[in-house]
Amino acid sequence: MDTSPRIILNNIKHYLFNRDDVICPSHLINELFEFVFVVTLYPAVSFLNLMVQFFRFFYQLTLSVSEQTPTLDSNSILITGASCGIGLSLAKSICNQWLIQKRTKLGQVSNEKKTLTLVSRNLDKLERVREEIYSTFSSRNLKELVDIQVRDCDICDRKEIEKVVTEQDYDMVIASAATNSQILSREFSSQNGGKTDKKGENIQDEEDVIYQEFQVNIFGTLNTVLPAMKQAKNRNIDSRLPKHVVVVASGAGYHGKLMGPYGITKTFLFEFSRMFQFILNNNDNQNQHENNLDYSSSDVVRNFKEMSRKYANQKQLVLHVVNPAGVTDTRMGETIKNLDKIPGSIHSNHAANLILGGLIKNERVIDLNNSFVYAGLRFLNALPVSAESFVTNCLNLQIYS
Numbered sequence: 133m134d135t136s137p138r139i140i141l142n143n144i145k146h147y148l149f150n151r152d153d154v155i156c157p158s159h160l161i162n163e164l165f166e167f168v169f170v171v172t173l174y175p176a177v178s179f180l181n182l183m184v185q186f187f188r189f190f191y192q193l194t195l196s197v198s199e200q201t202p203t204l205d206s207n208s209i210l211i212t213g214a215s216c217g218i219g220l221s222l223a224k225s226i227c228n229q230w231l232i233q234k235r236t237k238l239g240q241v242s243n244e245k246k247t248l249t250l251v252s253r254n255l256d257k258l259e260r261v262r263e264e265i266y267s268t269f270s271s272r273n274l275k276e277l278v279d280i281q282v283r284d285c286d287i288c289d290r291k292e293i294e295k296v297v298t299e300q301d302y303d304m305v306i307a308s309a310a311t312n313s314q315i316l317s318r319e320f321s322s323q324n325g326g327k328t329d330k331k332g333e334n335i336q337d338e339e340d341v342i343y344q345e346f347q348v349n350i351f352g353t354l355n356t357v358l359p360a361m362k363q364a365k366n367r368n369i370d371s372r373l374p375k376h377v378v379v380v381a382s383g384a385g386y387h388g389k390l391m392g393p394y395g396i397t398k399t400f401l402f403e404f405s406r407m408f409q410f411i412l413n414n415n416d417n418q419n420q421h422e423n424n425l426d427y428s429s430s431d432v433v434r435n436f437k438e439m440s441r442k443y444a445n446q447k448q449l450v451l452h453v454v455n456p457a458g459v460t461d462t463r464m465g466e467t468i469k470n471l472d473k474i475p476g477s478i479h480s481n482h483a484a485n486l487i488l489g490g491l492i493k494n495e496r497v498i499d500l501n502n503s504f505v506y507a508g509l510r511f512l513n514a515l516p517v518s519a520e521s522f523v524t525n526c527l528n529l530q531i532y533s
Contacts, residue, residue: 162516166516167516170515202492202494203233204226204229204488204491204492205303205373206304206373207245207247207303208247208248208249208300208301208302208303209226209246209247209248209249209302209304209305210249210251210302210305210306211223211249211306212251212252212285212293212307212308212352213252213308213310213380214258214308215257215258215261217459218308218380218459218483218484218487219250219252219308220261220480221480221481221483221484222308222484222487222488223248223261223265224268224484225481225485226248227248227265227269227278227280229488229492230246230278231269231272231274231277234277245277245279246277246278246279247278247281247300248278248279248281249283249296249302250262250280250281250282250283251282251284251287251293251296251309252285252309253284255284258282258283258284259282261282262280262282266280287307287309287352287355287356288347288351288355290351293356294355294359297356297359297360298359298360301363301366301367302360302375303375303376304375304376304491305360305375305376306378306380307356307357307377307379307380308378308380309348309352309353309356310348310349310353310380310382310397311344311345311348311349312345312393313341313342313392313394342393345393345394345397346393346397349401350397350400354404357377357379361408361443361449361451362442362443363375364443364448364449365443374446374450375450376449376451376491377449377450377452378452378453378454379401379404379405379451379453379454380454381405381453381454381455382394382395382398382401382402382455382456383457383499383500383505383509384398384399384457385399385400385401385403385455386399386402386506386509386510387509387512387513390509390524401453402453402455405451405453406453408443408451409496412443412445412446412451413446450494450496452490452495452496453496453497453498454487454490454498454500455497455498455499455506456483456487457505458477459477459478459479459483459500478500483500486498486500487500
């Protein structure tokens with residue numbers, strides 16, 4: 133991302149005098165309508181929402197805040213992508229939180245034996261991670277409290293990961309496994325004049341790399357969370373706490389185009405999570421849902437309602453989406469040049485603590501990093517298409533290509 137004055141000036145000249153991008157009258161009319169909507173409705177709705185959030189905050193602060201300290205009440209947790217990065221840091225943070233709750237006698241079930249299942253493709257690495265975690269907390273007798281299990285599993289194998297996720301009714305499932313094209317390219321080695329991945333499958337060109345990136349980030353995550361979400365429907369809401377499913381998306385999801393194919397996959401995960409949060413909210417009252425199933429609705433609405441009946445309500449299942457950004461010591465962070473010099477960049481351990489804090493507070497959307505980053509990304513999304521194109525092209529806003 134080069135934003136030097138010379139580059140910006142050249143980009144502006146190219147944008148202004150580009151003859152290939154033809155401007156027609158209908159285009160100008162659309163731009164006018166977009167301008168009116170952006171400068172009038174966007175500030176009005178944003179201001180109204182701000183007032184609502186202030187009211188909710190002060191209401192909860194003065195009337196409905198529980199005196200009890202929020203705790204991590206999940207006794208069994210599964211984490212994918214746990215051999216490195218945020219997944220590994222989350223595993224350590226969770227163990228530390230369990231130990232704190234045991235020492236301070238916090239939580240509803242603080243003395244029960246905990247289960248932490250770490251999932252990755254590399255079993256040897258997972259074994260080393262398990263020993264590292266036990267060693268880190270050896271002075272606090274972690275082994276007596278937490279049983280750390282490891283599972284080597286490819287999340288792209290639907291049946292394999294479903295078996296791992298549903299082998300027991302985990303209280304929390306965290307889908308943090310992800311990759312990008314740079315990471316995949318590093319993993320590929322030359323063999324017989326072509327590229328192959330670790331399984332020896334041929335990777336002929338960059339398109340195959342992009343397909344695999346989508347396979348891991350989108351379908352791998354769906355393979356992980358959908359079985360867990362369906363399993364939650366069997367929970368007895370009178371005797372058990374709700375199941376928590378955590379989708380680790382990215383701050384890039386707010387404006388995926390800036391991060392290439394990786395950003396697009398994270399945009400999908402963010403929107404997917406928000407869609408299912410809407411479904412869970414509508415499933416809160418099962419009887420009302422049954423009565424309101426309008427078979428005169430369109431096929432799209434009817435199919436949506438039918439699909440929602442397969443999943444639990446918010447008393448059985450809580451879905452969280454996490455949007456980290458600027459986490460330096462991860463495989464993703466290593467692909468962004470000078471990330472550690474960008475204001476607001478954070479270490480994975482700090483990111484894990486922030487994520488865990490959000491989960492304990494039961495936040496549905498957990499945004500990490502600098503507020504200005506997210507404000508800027510949302511601002512770009514609110515702009516008319518041509519204005520967004522002008523800003524991103526002139527400022528050369530590409531994190532990586």
